[in-house]
Amino acid sequence: MSRYAYVNSAFVPHRAASVHIEDRGFQFGDAVYEVWSVRDGHLLDEQGHFERLYRSLDQLDIRFERSQSAMQVTIHELLRRNRIREGLVYLQISRGVAPRDHAFPATNTPPTIVLTAKRFSFSAAGRRAEQGVRVITHEDERWDRCDIKSVNLLANVLAKQAAREEGAYEAWLVDKAGLVTEGSSTTAWIVNADGALVTRPLDNHILHGITRKTVVAVANAMSIPLIERAFTPAEAKSAREAFITSASSFVMPVVQIDDKMIGNGAPGSLSLSLRDEYLRAQ
Known part of the structure; x- marks a missing residue:
């Protein structure tokens, strides 16, 4: 403390x-x-x-x-x-x-x-990234101005607690249209079959992540295609890779969503490369 x-x-x-x-x-x-x-x-x-x-x-x-x-x-x-x-x-x-x-x-x-x-301890976070983390999907019950970083976080707290009770690291929130918005305290990303990054575009329904912004710049510098659109949990579960970003986790590979392993169940090479390049850019 x-x-x-x-x-x-x-x-x-x-x-x-x-x-x-x-x-x-x-x-x-x-x-x-x-x-x-x-x-x-x-x-x-x-x-x-x-x-x-x-x-x-x-x-x-x-x-x-x-x-x-x-x-x-x-x-x-x-x-x-x-x-x-x-x-x-x-x-x-x-x-x-x-x-x-x-x-x-x-x-x-x-x-x-x-x-x-x-x-x-960022070294502990680094060791976690080497193993990857599990996320669960959870209903998005937040208000309509998630782009404002207010302290109104009760819905986020409940989603995070649901993840912890299932032994998961994070909860990916799903809106009424059945689309992933973001994590309870992170930005959600997937890598599609063509090797492109996919993440939801900036709007009022997600926080405008600062780590997200830097990762976008890093991806552009690495000539990695980026598609800004929403995706479903089903698409995420069939993705080549998945990861989350935040100020404390940087780029954190996701190896399991609910009960579905992502790829071969190990951190993806692109996710790990983005993590390395993000840290190098700081």
Whole structure:
């Protein structure tokens, strides 16, 4: 656990960090968040995560005046205080503290800022990638603005728990049309019979993954064909390869979906190459 957290304008002992009971993030989930991986002391895909953060704030009309450069200084000071060179940084910004009312509070209500940092073993994630992971399919019960990285994650939590109860690493969410949207906390990908990458296009029904964005750039540099379209669970189960992407798993091969092995049941060569190239690009 981190020794220090950052709440609003103060670095405080992690065990003593707290927010007011009428904070709108606690009362309504009226907040956004971001997560950065930290490797060798620097933030991976740093700019992309900041751009998504400020877009999410704008979409929810949360008035946050602190600049990106100021936030970068605060984040790196938090990492220094916690002596973290390899880990994860979590940032949450809510609409602030106000008497409980569904409508927005007064415009001069200051937002609440919470930052935490923890160590994370990417070597363990690398060993997991060598074996590959299993995912299950699960009904997508989320709201229609999944492109906003809000803290409204109850449906994601329930899907992740369903996966864990079945001994799986992740749940791929399936919409009412029978198409895979994304994982409970990851982006879903397959490799078709022609060796092309297939992943759902960016819209309001999926989070605009920052790792996804970098993997697309890496694939283009490697001259790997990319098709942005939705796919069914049946298509995924018959794919040549499958994998997921996220800030903490990077590129993680999927070797089983529900009870169906993918390919020969081992991590695919293209998935592993993309993982290597992604890390090399950082």
